Amino acid sequence: MKLIILDRDGVINEDSPDYIKSVDEWHPIPGSLEAIALLNQFGYTVAVATNQSGLARGFYDETTLNAIHDKMRLSAKTVGGHIDSIFYCPHGPNDHCDCRKPKPGLLQQIAAHYQISLTTVPYVGDSYRDLDAANRAGAVPILVLTGNGHKALSVDSAFDFAHFDNLLAFAKTLKNS
Template structure:
């Protein structure tokens, strides 16, 4: 049984392009998983301010056969290990292994991962910050009332230029800029 959190203490992050460098060729191994400068320190800073961090990430490389679950687990183990060295942690990682053709409800921009998070923690997503580098990341959370935050790392500049951001999207240089902004306002 997972302890119930207060919605004001939860933050949802995308993975690729927010925490780690993104690749159009997918992150297929732990060696390819490289943290964006200051992203792990940003998560640790949010943890130290009392926030619980959950990751919601599309991982269609699994469905495409580019890597298997053992490899995805090894990538996430590297994330946890490096984050621990910075004094931070991630409470849970929710992922969608499907491709677009699977037409599932958990692949962002669909809200299925956000619904899973809501159900796991027994809280509504309304007002919970969701941080992503793409329109699809933000749309998935906004569908359930999450507060959208775009980082300009990864595909963030392209998302900003698209003109398709959800209304009231806050824009930040990177995850550390988000963390500083968010902690100062609360």
């Protein structure tokens, strides 16, 4: 199985410092849905791993989050893409859970779900927190410069990672893998 894990906000859709709190606030980053379709064409199963502390903060409920994810899946489908699974951390930053990135728990849940080692699995994110989670989980950290990507480049990292302008630019590099 060829698996790829994507962060949501800032990688697939536009991010907001005020959170994505409704279906109407969810807008795909240009090219991201086409990137998902391309990844599928290349034989990749696409999983999403996303922190959603807006749940813990009371900004939206699980019904709204599910509706946002339904819109994301349907939007990908309209261009020939498929998102196989979505894993999210519903906790706030002070909840001390194991699944809130940069902790590796969310990625470990995905590994267990697919019964796969993450050693060759790319995790594409737009923040240093995403890269750190990938590194801790043993996945391959990939940075896109959409969302908060430029800020993440300024962090002095203890590990190596590749970076790309956006998800579509990264997806195109996987054509022959």
